[in-house]
Amino acid sequence: MQQLLDSDLELVVADNFLFAPLWFDPSIAAEIQAAAGSKSQRAARGSPGGETLLTVNGQPFIKTLSLDSLLEHFENLHPDAYHRLRKAFLEKHLGFTLNRDEISLDQKLSTIVFHIMPHFIRRADRIRERKKPDDEEFLNFICAKIALPGKYKRRIRRMSDPELSRKLLAYLDKLAVTVEPLKEGRIAAADLRHWFYPALTGQILQQEKERLQKKLAQDEQLSYQHWLKAGVLLYLAEKGALEIEGFGFWRMSTTGEYVIYKRTGAFALKDFYGRLYLFPDCRVAISTAGRLKPVVLERYKHPFLHRYAPRQKICLRHFNAPQTFTAAGAITALEEGVNALFYGYNCRRRNGYHSLDRLPQEARLVDFEDYRITPEHPKIATGQVEVKNAYA
């Protein structure tokens, strides 16, 4: 349909139907002659409504779509083009998004928020009713955890204000989109375009009025929580970043892909002699672009990292990083990365790129002496920091 609108074809409009040119072909010509039996079917039969073919100035045209169905089904056939047009209309006349169902997270963001994040988050108050939260429940949890910026609070106040909806409805009622009917006969595709988009805008106007009326009827029954969740969705969709309880993500402005991370918190490892090393918090991350290989975002050193540098891949054996982004793959990759930092170093085997304890006569690329702590260190003594490889 879009191709037809964008073409430079000559068309025929008859009885609210569009007829497109039928290209010459000997077999088609034979069919036309057999079917028509006259030079001008339209003239002979009076009405072309039921006819499939028209011949105008000797050129055959075939019936395609009714103008009404062109308008009616454009949204389904070309949703992106339709939504662009609708968004432009809304921005011009209404200035902001009105309904919660207008706000949608892109697919990757939705997967991160509703399928990956719940796996890593501990909702302590629900410990006795172990049940995976549905999207609404998890959105409630996020609402309780984040302070929505003032900008978004103002927007949800506007979204939830019935008085404003009434004013907008009155404004839309006054707004008229008048479109002349498309003239019958031969037209250029450009004429069709000039008629079609204003006609579609008129249809959008009518739909928006109906939607606002419906919204007004519903608004009184909707709670503040409903609008708060709408605000959080809007915030997530626009900002594309969040961190709750050590799990976070952000959207990269250049590619629109996401970096997802899990904080380790401070942890301790022991060396061959049972001496302790305190490692600072870091973020183990994967990117949704490409293979899901865990890296440490910060400038960091660890036996499983080659150097003391940022964004180093964690050396993992027996781990085949998933090729594409899925919730299960992302969870596995993040867990493998964190597990490697916590539990991978075996003090007896001194595995990894580097050993924690300095070996005699060893030239060190990375040294951990500055991480050394005593067992009496307050964080160890109070149990605030765990020695992760105590099992080895």
Added chain:
Amino acid sequence: MEIQEKKGEQPDRSAQLLPLVVEIIPGQAGEGLIEVYEPGSYEDKSLQELCSRMLAKKDWSIEDLQVLEDIQRQLDGGKLLARGGEIGGAAPKYASLEETSAGEKYWYIAVRAIKPQEGG
């Protein structure tokens, strides 16, 4: 029972008769499988015994069975760890004192099912 974490309190094991909550958490998940042991039922048991009992239990809910599956997946080549170490000792040794939002005290042990990575 609504549970609120209260970190940093070390158990005064001088016989506070409190329930013991054991949670087996698969990998780095936020939540795991929970079992509550009443006072008198766990004091002489090792943490390993309590965990084995939990993992052998059959009447978990469907949601719990999913968590159990995650735990079994980790344990295929992995191990159960509490405070970074093996879990062979007596259960009270690993417990920390926590409190519900209603102020009820209980002992809590987090056990992680971990498949250690062999990196480097």
